[in-house]
Amino acid sequence: MDKQTIGIIGAGKLGTTLARLGTQRGFTINIGSRHSVQDLKWVIDTMAPGAVTMSTPDVIKHSDIIILAIPLSHYRDLDPAALAGKIVLDATNYWKEVDGTVNTISSMKESSSEVIQAYLQDSLVAKAFNHMGYHDIEIEVDRHPEVRRAMAYATDHDEIRPVVEAVLTQFGFDPLDLGPLRFGLYLEPGSPLFGEAIPRAEFVDKINRIYSTPFGAKILSERGQQVV
Numbered sequence: 001m002d003k004q005t006i007g008i009i010g011a012g013k014l015g016t017t018l019a020r021l022g023t024q025r026g027f028t029i030n031i032g033s034r035h036s037v038q039d040l041k042w043v044i045d046t047m048a049p050g051a052v053t054m055s056t057p058d059v060i061k062h063s064d065i066i067i068l069a070i071p072l073s074h075y076r077d078l079d080p081a082a083l084a085g086k087i088v089l090d091a092t093n094y095w096k097e098v099d100g101t102v103n104t105i106s107s108m109k110e111s112s113s114e115v116i117q118a119y120l121q122d123s124l125v126a127k128a129f130n131h132m133g134y135h136d137i138e139i140e141v142d143r144h145p146e147v148r149r150a151m152a153y154a155t156d157h158d159e160i161r162p163v164v165e166a167v168l169t170q171f172g173f174d175p176l177d178l179g180p181l182r183f184g185l186y187l188e189p190g191s192p193l194f195g196e197a198i199p200r201a202e203f204v205d206k207i208n209r210i211y212s213t214p215f216g217a218k219i220l221s222e223r224g225q226q227v228v
């Protein structure tokens, strides 16, 4: 599969890391944030040489695949019409230090990426790049070239699975399909999978044991059932 142009919305720790990794791996990367192009460009030229700084509307317009790397609580700043028809890789997580101590966006009954998909109703959303810290995303790729680290993803759109898998593979990871978006809950803060940069077999083993952990018990008590 040809490398498609990737647009990153959000130019903080995760956005600049993915921009750097992507350009190093031959992707055309467009990136934007709330800052003016002029203010952001020197940061991107330093942090992710080769990535193209644009306004957020231009990032959306000129990119095939969009990665969301903004605070989850800012998702309503996104323009659903502009993102209609785009593949959107939702890397956002509810992070109470940033998004507020009480999560009024997502819950054990609805993963945050389901909320994003409902908001971006005409986009093809996949949850991806969520469970690994930005430092691990960069370091672990090159540290274990022989045993790639699992990068789990979830989506309700079967037709984009090959594209998502190609992107994750080309970024240097072993893509692990969790199924529909609701299983993205397994990747969110509080889950034993959150923060993991481990090979596929270990990751799958942890998924299989998730309902014997406190996080799994919380899913059961709040949903009344497993994610099925």
Ligand SMILES: NC(=O)c1ccc[n+]([C@@H]2O[C@H](COP(=O)([O-])OP(=O)(O)OC[C@H]3O[C@@H](n4cnc5c(N)ncnc54)[C@H](OP(=O)(O)O)[C@@H]3O)[C@@H](O)[C@H]2O)c1
Pocket (backbone or CB within 6 Å): 009, 010, 011, 012, 013, 014, 015, 032, 033, 034, 035, 056, 068, 069, 070, 071, 072, 074, 077, 078, 091, 092, 093, 094, 095, 129, 130, 131, 132, 133, 134, 135
């Ligand atoms: N850090 C990680 O290791 C990691 C790993 C996986 C997932 N995530 C998730 O990825 C997201 C980004 O995390 P981060 O650590 O990179 O945060 P960060 O360092 O605070 O960066 C957030 C970026 O988003 C920009 N932004 C905020 N609102 C925006 C909007 N409406 N439109 C365009 N850009 C906007 C910010 O611009 P300003 O400078 O104007 O605020 C900033 O460039 C979060 O949801 C986080 O939970 C983070």
